[in-house]
Amino acid sequence: MLPIRKTAKQGKRGILERLDGGEIVIGDGGFVFALEKRGYVKAGPWTPEATVEHPEAVRQLHREFLRAGSNVLQTFTFYASEDKLENRGNYVAEKISCQKVNEAACDIAREVANEGDALVAGGVSQTPSYLSCKDKTEVKAIFRKQLDVFMKKNVDFLIAEYFEHVEEAVWAVEVLKESGKPVAATMCIGPEGDMHGVPPGQCAVQLVKAGASIVGVNCHFDPEISLETVKLMKEGLQAAKLKAHLMSQPLAFHTPDCGKQGFIDLPEFPFGLEPRIVTRWDIQKYARKAYDLGIRYIGGCCGFEPYHIRAIAEELAPERGFLPEASEKHGSWGDNLSMHTKPWVRARARKEYWENLKPASGRPYCPSMSKPDGWGVTKGARELMQQKEATTEQQLRELFQKQKI
Amino acid sequence: MLPIRKTAKQGKRGILERLDGGEIVIGDGGFVFALEKRGYVKAGPWTPEATVEHPEAVRQLHREFLRAGSNVLQTFTFYASEDKLENRGNYVAEKISCQKVNEAACDIAREVANEGDALVAGGVSQTPSYLSCKDKTEVKAIFRKQLDVFMKKNVDFLIAEYFEHVEEAVWAVEVLKESGKPVAATMCIGPEGDMHGVPPGQCAVQLVKAGASIVGVNCHFDPEISLETVKLMKEGLQAAKLKAHLMSQPLAFHTPDCGKQGFIDLPEFPFGLEPRIVTRWDIQKYARKAYDLGIRYIGGCCGFEPYHIRAIAEELAPERGFLPEASEKHGSWGDNLSMHTKPWVRARARKEYWENLKPASGRPYCPSMSKPDGWGVTKGARELMQQKEATTEQQLRELFQKQKI
């Protein structure tokens, strides 16, 4: 058995040093979904004020990912742009301030990163301002506010993630690039491309040209579909003779039935996704496939719990030469079941069993796939505009009319 | 909207005061499954040495349940009997000591309970000694060791939980009863009764006669089946003209396809259960049904995450008059989705939508039900005997032969 490595606490190498050296970098998992279930994030706005309100909860989740094998701790600054903290009745900017939320996120991530061999990445994501047709200068100003905090707190590198429009992603990369730090950029798109119809290959090319050293996808689609998309990005870069590291941070939900916009369109989003949660074995298959495709920055997004990240680290342990700390409590492919009291459970202590299992849903009255919503609106649509005030009853009634169930 | 109640920190009333007064008591959720996913518990032995090794992780989970509405924090002493800490190559008793694990569990639970309106319950569960045919005196001695710690740490009341044989449960209740503290007793059985064929109604009668003030079921079956079982217990008590409070702490996994022994027999146990995880809406239906059945101690077991406990507290908020702290981050029946950016998600901000949703599994290549294993062995069977040493390769090979996949 491979050794469990107590992660080194000093002399860390930078993200590009690692990737350029051919090392596998394991990302972390999804914060908003995990902390929503733990009681610290509100679905709907999905904003990260917990960094200020409940730092202990954020710290604990970072720690779990670190133990599971993450080499990068992303600051919990998802949707922490000023305009998003102030959208549709969510008065976080007003009550706490955008700056404090971002600063606290940096502090917590750094504190935990110092406990092991992990880098801190400052992250920005898409903005309501873009959807509301604000111009390039205005949108860039939004990103710059977060970047100022990241620079003050001296994060190790930067990630522009969760962009549905490559145009906005390019603007984000351009801003982040001003810092001089390495920039990664991931879009939340599938094989059909961005919301304006730009194919993945072209998205990748534009992002690299804007300055990203690492490109790929995150969120919105399951591991399998996300890898298809990264493959298209890789091919686009090859055709354009551009070089970049590849990255994937998919959902931990099965989404074979999504349209262009991914899991947000599924009727189960966000409170009925449980039957779609992927197993650790699904993740081991994903990690292997990502590796074989040449991806070296491998992590997850919404739905990824610490044990999913551990599954990446365990699958790629032969390549990396060691197991993560959390494997103290987990045997490879279920072999710890040999310690179970019941003999028929001990009989499951082997790879063949788990690799071939087709897990049942226990829901015979439910279907196996859903028809996604597809309202066909994007940037510029009235219903997507930023609106400081809460959605009104009248607005809601109009929406209910459009819907079937 | 009902007020969110910052839980009172002093002048707590005892468990029987509450129940006798007609109050709803909300239990907590499942520790071994939640902490396995977070990286602190090993599936197989399922023992709670994390209380010593990683108290911050145990503390955080207690806190999440408290915020979600739990009125009882069970000490994380599941399977913390001396014999179980020493089974099949799991040398916890040797490396840490049974006493330390139990003491740490009490300290952490008390620390968090003091942050709100929660009681601390010391818990014991079934033992390998019983399965290995040790006699009554020996088995009782095992329970007494844990009870000694609970008395020293002065827990508020005691729970004998997770018993497959009523005979052993009765022994546990008799030991706990020596303390003078209130005793609750739950069995991990379904409508077919205990492993020796004693029907639920008779189990309940025996437990009450042995001194339990609260009886019911925990683990092994889903909410629906568990309520059926409690109903049979209630009827048994009525027929015997006995009085007791009723309690239910089921799985948060759908198990319509289990046999007598519950989810342990399902081929998905324990690493492929994801598609069976219940939604918050399933739990709201469970909480209402449990309440209507007259159950007043309502909680969960394996699979119950903090948001599932919050769902109980939200469903029963009208009866209780207040919402739990974690509802600061959750609207009733999805109404916080009115703050979502996408209009079609805002259209889901209503009860009718979530109540009627039949969530898809996203797994069209998987079935919806499984055939459970049913090896038909119990107490006394050679393969169930305690064995200090790890399972040997030879023993495993014999088991693999018996299995199909």
Added chain:
Amino acid sequence: MLPIRKTAKQGKRGILERLDGGEIVIGDGGFVFALEKRGYVKAGPWTPEATVEHPEAVRQLHREFLRAGSNVLQTFTFYASEDKLENRGNYVAEKISCQKVNEAACDIAREVANEGDALVAGGVSQTPSYLSCKDKTEVKAIFRKQLDVFMKKNVDFLIAEYFEHVEEAVWAVEVLKESGKPVAATMCIGPEGDMHGVPPGQCAVQLVKAGASIVGVNCHFDPEISLETVKLMKEGLQAAKLKAHLMSQPLAFHTPDCGKQGFIDLPEFPFGLEPRIVTRWDIQKYARKAYDLGIRYIGGCCGFEPYHIRAIAEELAPERGFLPEASEKHGSWGDNLSMHTKPWVRARARKEYWENLKPASGRPYCPSMSKPDGWGVTKGARELMQQKEATTEQQLRELFQKQKI
């Protein structure tokens, strides 16, 4: 390989001679469902006027069952009682006459029976008169009209089938018994018993006491559930020390999700049952299990097509010593696929393949089970009364109100 037996055309032995001699008797399949799909029977009334209107279609179906191995051809007189031919706007009695429909049915069955080794059985089934609370004398008079035809046409034996209430079935047996011919009686019930709550075991006892030599079940439930019911009948007879031959003619639809009243309650009845149709392999398993349970009259009801009957004959060919005529066009367990052009289909030419196949529905947007209707009305309910006139618009609207979809 066993010989294909061109069926003997003379010197036929009677039904009791065969069964008393330990012979397996293969019944036929379902006429109303098969002929509905062929365009000759109307779903709703389900009456057999095709015997007069399209004798060639009825004859062809009889012939197919004969070739498939049926030893009994039931006259196509299902629901051919005078009161049913005159119900809810179905004016068959008026337009053709009850007598002509029954006579034509006898003539066609006899013509085809003469082509092989098959007996003709005259059949009666439950009546609207019983549901409408007509008394014993009136209901018996209804059966007697059909019996008169059967005697005139000299059928070989008689079957009282498709009864939901044992009281009415007993009346039918008493009438048929007046003829001196052997009488078989089957009820369309499941393990929960008849609509008045009489358990299967007691139903069997009453039928045998009334004069039936053969008892069992037909229709309403799938093979598996039907065999459970026959098992309960067998146990009832044993407990009462009565002797009778056992018979089963189940549906060819999977119905794991029925309530007490069987497939009529399923939302798919009668026009959406396709995904529930059983395969020939399901039938081979059924035939074997029925045989092992001691049933010697084995056939089918609604949904059974000729190839399902052939599957019974093929499964029990070793016991019977020969294959049916239609096996000229079918190899055992798919071995004729060795003649297929595509190599991967030739690779399916073996028992292991078909025995273990879990056939997919191709319907990922549909569930695998349904919630049955359960209106809880039976004999005496206003809505079940015979009504000569068509259902009115107003009556329909009232019913639509009660229903969800």
Added chain:
Amino acid sequence: MLPIRKTAKQGKRGILERLDGGEIVIGDGGFVFALEKRGYVKAGPWTPEATVEHPEAVRQLHREFLRAGSNVLQTFTFYASEDKLENRGNYVAEKISCQKVNEAACDIAREVANEGDALVAGGVSQTPSYLSCKDKTEVKAIFRKQLDVFMKKNVDFLIAEYFEHVEEAVWAVEVLKESGKPVAATMCIGPEGDMHGVPPGQCAVQLVKAGASIVGVNCHFDPEISLETVKLMKEGLQAAKLKAHLMSQPLAFHTPDCGKQGFIDLPEFPFGLEPRIVTRWDIQKYARKAYDLGIRYIGGCCGFEPYHIRAIAEELAPERGFLPEASEKHGSWGDNLSMHTKPWVRARARKEYWENLKPASGRPYCPSMSKPDGWGVTKGARELMQQKEATTEQQLRELFQKQKI
């Protein structure tokens, strides 16, 4: 309600007169699958010797389609080419002769066509000779033998159907065109195109250039996928500025999970397809969609039973102005259920009910989709070669090795 039209028996107009005049032409359904279930065709070879052996069974099926609304009766000459009647141990050519099988097919079709308003179409299909790399002259000679019979029997027009390679289909069309009669040509392909990778649009263009007046698809894919393919054909023809009538005769099985080669690759082919059978309501949706796409020759292939054809005729009755004969026994969208005895079934007598029903499979232990085989062999592969002798045990064993189950 529209009138039921007793079909005219004389003065029939030709196929092109009808289509040119904008009339809807309804095809017939699948013979080999229907007659296999009735006991007259052997799965594996799938050859039509029943025309000689059991003409009454073939005649009856033709008659059912005629009553259901078919305007075309195809001669039952599928796979009746000399080389196919002599393949892999199927000695039909030797025992009966190719000519007799084809002649009998023409006679039966004509006899039934004379009973109503239907045309007789002589049909040829792909040959083992092509797969075995015989040259154009040899393959054309095979088709010409069948054409000679069709000319002698004076069929009304000709169909080249069930071709996986457009090259062979073009050869067939060229031969049939020599007759001077109108020619229709359908390929058994999906949106991915023929086995050599020719896209549907190009296939259509080649077929029209070769002389086909009607082009489209038949078999191998479900209605939805088949319409996608025809749409591609239509677009191909438009791009090439060619005109032709469109035709579709899909499977009556749901096949969302097929690869390039269609349902033959599904593990359920051919003996486990039951759960995939489409309902009459699926067919009504198909007929409407086909019509809206501009298809005017609408029929079915394998799995289509008479009631499926009736569903086409009922859906398009408003456009055609009349209902088929078999609608005497069927009300529109289930309205005949108003005659049912049970009130909850009467409540299903309406379109909304059946249109929205998601029918359950009753098979909770089965998946909803399957992984198709994909051996990737076609024309020229050793294993596809014609072979007069039966497949040997050794050949079978080699194939079993390649397969999983």
